Amino acid sequence: MTNPVISATGLWTPPHSISNAELVASYNAWADTWNRENEAEIKSGLMEPKTHSSVEFIEKASGIKSRFVVDKDGVIDPYIMAPRIAERPNEQISLLAEMAVFAARDALKAAGRSAEDVDAVICAASNMQRAYPAMAIEVQQALGIEGFAFDMNVACSSATFGIQTAADFIRAGHAKSVLMVNPEVCSGHLNFTDRDSHFIFGDVATAVLIEAEDIAPADHWKILGTKLKTQFSNNIRNNFGFLNRAAPEGVGAPDKLFIQEGRKVFREVVPMVAEMIGAHMGELGLTAPGLRRIWLHQANANMNRLIASKVLGREATEDESPTVLDTYANTSSAGSIIAFHKHSSDFKPGERGLICSFGAGYSAGTVFVERSR
Ligand code: COA
Numbered sequence: 001m002t003n004p005v006i007s008a009t010g011l012w013t014p015p016h017s018i019s020n021a022e023l024v025a026s027y028n029a030w031a032d033t034w035n036r037e038n039e040a041e042i043k044s045g046l047m048e049p050k051t052h053s054s055v056e057f058i059e060k061a062s063g064i065k066s067r068f069v070v071d072k073d074g075v076i077d078p079y080i081m082a083p084r085i086a087e088r089p090n091e092q093i094s095l096l097a098e099m100a101v102f103a104a105r106d107a108l109k110a111a112g113r114s115a116e117d118v119d120a121v122i123c124a125a126s127n128m129q130r131a132y133p134a135m136a137i138e139v140q141q142a143l144g145i146e147g148f149a150f151d152m153n154v155a156c157s158s159a160t161f162g163i164q165t166a167a168d169f170i171r172a173g174h175a176k177s178v179l180m181v182n183p184e185v186c187s188g189h190l191n192f193t194d195r196d197s198h199f200i201f202g203d204v205a206t207a208v209l210i211e212a213e214d215i216a217p218a219d220h221w222k223i224l225g226t227k228l229k230t231q232f233s234n235n236i237r238n239n240f241g242f243l244n245r246a247a248p249e250g251v252g253a254p255d256k257l258f259i260q261e262g263r264k265v266f267r268e269v270v271p272m273v274a275e276m277i278g279a280h281m282g283e284l285g286l287t288a289p290g291l292r293r294i295w296l297h298q299a300n301a302n303m304n305r306l307i308a309s310k311v312l313g314r315e316a317t318e319d320e321s322p323t324v325l326d327t328y329a330n331t332s333s334a335g336s337i338i339a340f341h342k343h344s345s346d347f348k349p350g351e352r353g354l355i356c357s358f359g360a361g362y363s364a365g366t367v368f369v370e371r372s373r
Helices: 020-037 039-043 055-062 072-076 093-112 135-143 153-171 263-285 301-310 334-341
Strands: 004-012 016-019 065-067 120-124 148-152 178-185 201-213 219-231 291-296 352-357 365-369
Touching: 004 093, 004 153, 004 334, 016 020, 016 072, 020 039, 020 055, 020 072, 039 065, 039 148, 055 301, 065 120, 072 352, 093 120, 093 135, 093 178, 093 201, 120 135, 120 153, 135 178, 148 153, 153 178, 153 219, 153 334, 153 352, 153 365, 178 334, 201 334, 219 263, 263 301, 263 352, 263 365, 291 301, 334 352
Parallel strands: 120 148, 120 178, 291 352
Antiparallel strands: 004 201, 004 219, 016 065, 178 201, 219 365, 352 365
């Protein structure tokens, strides 16, 4: 059986960043207008007034200080409160595919690989911009790749599920080189008029090149083991879909965007993930002290602190469990890959780490890796 390895990763970061102060200012201006427009109902007790969001709350509750987005102007305009993303003609590459191609080229360059050497493309992300044709096939065409491509969606866990899928293709001999991309325009599914969640997400694209060890560059990451888990929960949900386009509530209703019971997610996902990491580590004969670093899904800094301390049996340092939340916010499937991409070049041969993602579904994935040389 051929061993799959990670040959390289790639990252594309949008040019615009929104600080918490900018986001809060637009939310508060929107809330003030809403309160003025609904003054009579609020006075008569029929409606609750909207209260202000705060920079201090956001940073303390999540660790997020800013986020990158593909369109800043629309998001921070209190009369729009959404990214304005122009529809493109069918002849033009779609936004998601374009972002994925940027990240993919970064990964291919790092691996010294040309696109023709790749056998398959998996686009693993939370929110595809259309049903079909697959975004992955568009990426395949844009890069000039033979073979096959498809989309898969396991919400925030999509990347680790994508890595295992790619690794399985390689183990089975169906491909030797698989490009797995995670373009995330999270600002498109975020309700910027919901105070509880308006600060959570950002946009980005990442790419991971998974290859057979015998063709991989000498500098690579051995995949020691992968594991996936799902367990149904309604606590993170998005009901947008083509079956509800004519529903009375219509497209645009709050539940057709991201909604969550953040507290429940926190309480239920932390133990689920910590137990899963512990069990997988045991199966592979690994121990926490043997791990140099864990690259966790980037949803919430407090959540990561707790998961890391359950795994290590003590507080983790920033070096052991790095965060990119401060600048990127939650970028869904891409979060743990950004952390890995930005915080792994200092690894020495034989050092080991864990890429771990978790999110809606619930879903979680663990990928233990070891630096080759
Ligand atoms: N500004 C100011 N105050 C706010 C606020 C905002 N933007 N949003 C909420 N608050 C208030 C709430 O109204 C509440 O006030 P109350 O105590 O008077 O009722 C208080 O702050 C605490 O709110 P709560 O929602 O309980 O905060 P929290 O500490 O649980 O943090 C999350 C919220 C969402 C950051 C946190 O629960 C979380 O990260 N959960 C996991 C999320 C996750 O991983 N999701 C996966 C997404 S893929």
